[in-house]
Amino acid sequence: MDEEGLAEISARYVRFADAEALGRSPLYEALARAVAADRETLGFLSTLPDMKRQPNLLLAAVRHLFGTPTGWTEFRQMLLAHPDAVRSLMLQRSTQTNEPGRCASLLPVLARLPQPLALLEVGTSAGLCLMPDLYGYDYGRKAIRAPVMALEPPVFRCSASEMTPLPTAAPHVVWRAGLDLSPIDASDPAQVAWLKTLVWPEQTERLANLQAAVKIAATVKPRIVKGDLRGSEFVRLCSEAPKDATLVVFHTAVLDYISDLADREAFAEQAMRLAPYWVSNEFPRTFPSIATRTGTSWPPGRFLLSVNRSPVAWTDPHGASLTWIADELNGPADAEHLR
Ligand SMILES: C[S@@+](CC[C@H](N)C(=O)[O-])C[C@H]1O[C@@H](n2cnc3c(N)ncnc32)[C@H](O)[C@@H]1O
Numbered sequence: 470m471d472e473e474g475l476a477e478i479s480a481r482y483v484r485f486a487d488a489e490a491l492g493r494s495p496l497y498e499a500l501a502r503a504v505a506a507d508r509e510t511l512g513f514l515s516t517l518p519d520m521k522r523q524p525n526l527l528l529a530a531v532r533h534l535f536g537t538p539t540g541w542t543e544f545r546q547m548l549l550a551h552p553d554a555v556r557s558l559m560l561q562r563s564t565q566t567n568e569p570g571r572c573a574s575l576l577p578v579l580a581r582l583p584q585p586l587a588l589l590e591v592g593t594s595a596g597l598c599l600m601p602d603l604y605g606y607d608y609g610r611k612a613i614r615a616p617v618m619a620l621e622p623p624v625f626r627c628s629a630s631e632m633t634p635l636p637t638a639a640p641h642v643v644w645r646a647g648l649d650l651s652p653i654d655a656s657d658p659a660q661v662a663w664l665k666t667l668v669w670p671e672q673t674e675r676l677a678n679l680q681a682a683v684k685i686a687a688t689v690k691p692r693i694v695k696g697d698l699r700g701s702e703f704v705r706l707c708s709e710a711p712k713d714a715t716l717v718v719f720h721t722a723v724l725d726y727i728s729d730l731a732d733r734e735a736f737a738e739q740a741m742r743l744a745p746y747w748v749s750n751e752f753p754r755t756f757p758s759i760a761t762r763t764g765t766s767w768p769p770g771r772f773l774l775s776v777n778r779s780p781v782a783w784t785d786p787h788g789a790s791l792t793w794i795a796d797e798l799n800g801p802a803d804a805e806h807l808r
C-alpha cells in the first residue's frame with residue numbers, strides 16, 4: 470500500500486480517537502492515537518479489506534485474544550507477536566456492538582407514539598434494543614421502573630435536556646422482531662463473549678447492563694430473522710406485524726454500514742412506505758438530508774435521532790445523554806405526529 474493509503478488508515482484512527490473514544494475510554498483513545506502513528510501497525514491493517522480496518526474491530530480482537538492491555542507497548546507486542554491470529558479473528562467477526570443503553574434515547578419517542586407498538590429493528594445484532602419496555606431508566610429528574618421479572622433488569626442512566634418530553638411509562642409493545650445480516654444468539658456463550666469484548670474497557674456499568682440485558686434476551690428470545698435490510702425479508706416482516714398495533718421500523722448505529730447514500734435513502738423511502746413510523750438513530754452524516762434540517766454545524770460525536778425525516782434529538786452514541794431539538798426545529802404542528 471502506498472503512503473496515501475497508510476495516511477488514510479491513520480486518519481481514520483485519529484478520527485476515532487477524537488470523535489468516539491475521547492472522554493469515553495482513555496485506553497482506546499490512547500491506543501487509537503498510537504496506532505495512527507505506528508507504521509508497522511498501519512502496515513498490518515493495510516493487509517485487511519477496507520471494511521475490516523475499523524478501530525473498534527482491531528481493539529476488540531486483540532483484547533478478545535489476549536486480554537485488556539495495560540497500554541500501547543503491551544498492545545503492540547500482543548498484536549505484532551500474533552498477527553495471523555488477530556487477522557483471522559478480524560476477518561471472522563465484525564463490530565456488532567449491541568448497546569441496549571440506546572433504548573434510553575429511543576424511549577421518549579416510542580412512548581409518544583400511538584400505543585400499542587409493533588417494533589421492527591433492522592440491524593438488531595442480538596436484539597437487545599428490541600426490548601425497551603423490559604428495562605429500567607434513570608433520567609435524573611424522572612425514573613421509569615422495569616416491569617417485575619424474575620431477572621434483575623438493567624437500569625440505563627441518561628442525562629436528558631430540560632425540554633425532553635420524558636415518558637411516564639414504558640411503551641406497550643405487543644410484537645417485536647429483528648433483522649440482521651448475521652444475528653447474534655444471546656444464549657450462546659461464545660457469541661456473548663464477543664459482544665462483551667465489544668464493550669470498551671473502563672465502561673464497567675455498560676458491561677454490567679449488557680450482561681443483564683443479555684440474560685433477558687436469552688429468556689424472552691425476541692424473534693430475529695437473518696437477512697439484509699435491503700432485501701425481501703424486511704418487506705415480509707413489515708407485512709407480518711399485527712394491524713391493530715403501530716408499526717415502528719427503527720435502527721441505531723446500522724445504516725452507516727451501507728456505504729452508498731442512494732441505498733440508504735432507498736431504504737428510508739421503503740421504510741416510510743411500509744410503516745407509519747421510521748425512527749433513525751445514526752451519525753448525522755448517514756442521512757445528510759435530515760441532518761441539514763438542524764443547521765450546518767452538527768455536534769461532534771453525537772447521533773441524530775429522527776422520526777419520519779424530522780430531526781428529534783442529538784443523542785450520545787451509547788445512550789448516555791440526549792438533547793431534545795424536535796419542538797424548536799419542527800414546531801408544535803410538526804411535532805404533533807409524535808404525540
Ligand atoms: C453496530 S451493530 C448495532 C446493533 C444494534 N442496532 C444496537 O444499536 O445496539 C450493527 C448491526 O447491523 C447489522 N447490519 C449491518 N448491515 C446490515 C444490513 N445490510 N442488513 C441487516 N443488518 C445489517 C450488523 O450485522 C450488526 O449486527
